[in-house]
Amino acid sequence: MREKQIEFFWDAASPYSYLAATRIEALAARSGATVLWKPFLLGKAFEASGNRMPASVPAKAKYMSADLQLWARYYREPLNFPKLFPINSVLPLRCACAAEALGDQAKFALAVLRAYWVDGADITQPQAIETAADNAGLDGALLLQHSQTQAAKDLLRANTDDAIRRDVFGAPTFFVGETMFWGNDRMALLETVLADQLPA
Amino acid sequence: MREKQIEFFWDAASPYSYLAATRIEALAARSGATVLWKPFLLGKAFEASGNRMPASVPAKAKYMSADLQLWARYYREPLNFPKLFPINSVLPLRCACAAEALGDQAKFALAVLRAYWVDGADITQPQAIETAADNAGLDGALLLQHSQTQAAKDLLRANTDDAIRRDVFGAPTFFVGETMFWGNDRMALLETVLADQLPA
Numbered sequence: 294m295r296e297k298q299i300e301f302f303w304d305a306a307s308p309y310s311y312l313a314a315t316r317i318e319a320l321a322a323r324s325g326a327t328v329l330w331k332p333f334l335l336g337k338a339f340e341a342s343g344n345r346m347p348a349s350v351p352a353k354a355k356y357m358s359a360d361l362q363l364w365a366r367y368y369r370e371p372l373n374f375p376k377l378f379p380i381n382s383v384l385p386l387r388c389a390c391a392a393e394a395l396g397d398q399a400k401f402a403l404a405v406l407r408a409y410w411v412d413g414a415d416i417t418q419p420q421a422i423e424t425a426a427d428n429a430g431l432d433g434a435l436l437l438q439h440s441q442t443q444a445a446k447d448l449l450r451a452n453t454d455d456a457i458r459r460d461v462f463g464a465p466t467f468f469v470g471e472t473m474f475w476g477n478d479r480m481a482l483l484e485t486v487l488a489d490q491l492p493a
Numbered sequence: 494m495r496e497k498q499i500e501f502f503w504d505a506a507s508p509y510s511y512l513a514a515t516r517i518e519a520l521a522a523r524s525g526a527t528v529l530w531k532p533f534l535l536g537k538a539f540e541a542s543g544n545r546m547p548a549s550v551p552a553k554a555k556y557m558s559a560d561l562q563l564w565a566r567y568y569r570e571p572l573n574f575p576k577l578f579p580i581n582s583v584l585p586l587r588c589a590c591a592a593e594a595l596g597d598q599a600k601f602a603l604a605v606l607r608a609y610w611v612d613g614a615d616i617t618q619p620q621a622i623e624t625a626a627d628n629a630g631l632d633g634a635l636l637l638q639h640s641q642t643q644a645a646k647d648l649l650r651a652n653t654d655d656a657i658r659r660d661v662f663g664a665p666t667f668f669v670g671e672t673m674f675w676g677n678d679r680m681a682l683l684e685t686v687l688a689d690q691l692p693a
Contacts, residue, residue, distance in 0.1 A: 350542055350662060462553050
């Protein structure tokens with residue numbers, strides 16, 4: 294039997310991506326699946342789909358702020374909405390692409406997401422990324438260096454193009470095969486599908 | 494101890510309201526809570542909040558169509574996306590308001606939601622509503638008659654104004670006190686809050 298795979302499209306600028314990132318590896322382990330972390334530029338998917346960031350509707354932004362705190366408590370994870378929001382996430386995402394080539398992308402992704410969504414670090418800046426990576430036991434300087442390679446740039450573009458081609462319009466978005474799951478709040482449904490426990 | 498109450502804002506034109514409606518009474522029973530069914534005009538909340546119906550973004554509409562089927566299977570409930578969509582839900586919602594005055598609003602709400610979201614009935618028409626109500630063991634003719642009273646019209650307006658005042662921007666929306674939960678997908682979180690099991 295082919296191993297099950299979860300493609301996990303995430304953007305460092307997305308709070309629900311952070312929440313999902315804290316849970317996806319454990320979900321996969323329970324499900325006998327692996328996670329393919331796919332950093333992508335959510336802003337480009339908004340442009341391509343005609344969707345808008347949720348926070349652009351004031352009532353939704355207000356709700357999201359409270360909702361994120363409920364989810365964080367539910368997950369027993371810290372979350373402090375950063376003062377600097379939204380951000381241009383190209384640099385941290387290129388670093389995530391470099392991290393994939395160098396080894397543990399999950400570890401880097403969680404490190405940079407926590408730096409931003411817990412500690413409020415300005416992850417548009419190389420120094421903040423280097424510190425976060427170093428603290429996670431990675432080689433921050435090497436990651437930053439690799440983030441400037443054509444390979445890292447190409448991978449981020451390829452992931453983003455792939456997301457757009459597959460009609461991704463928000464983040465996080467998961468795929469199992471071509472079945473799409475949009476949102477941190479779809480993880481229970483995703484797990485049910487992975488277990489082949491969804492009634493016909 | 495005061496009994497816990499869930500305010501359940503729903504619109505007959507909202508498929509996720511239908512899904513939530515099939516589950517909310519059982520959730521409340523498990524939680525020792527009661528449900529206050531509040532039919533409201535979602536379109537007015539979209540206007541007031543600047544939000545748009547999800548299906549207005551093509552990629553989101555495509556996703557919703559598949560997502561609704563996954564949820565329906567997950568809940569073991571039928572769901573057939575109606576050919577006639579969206580609809581003007583004023584008449585079925587006024588009938589729901591009349592049903593509250595006459596007795597069992599939950600029973601009527603489920604009957605009219607199933608008529609539309611399962612059987613594809615045109616619930617903008619009195620005859621379809623009467624049939625759905627009669628089949629659920631209610632007096633359809635009486636409900637339709639009461640739906641034309643000022644009391645029924647006022648209740649629908651009051652619920653809609655209440656939703657807008659409390660920054661509702663989508664459906665279904667639940668409140669426990671002033672804590673808002675937006676979406677069928679927030680029911681697990683809602684249940685955790687009702688059980689006082691959310692970590693501090």
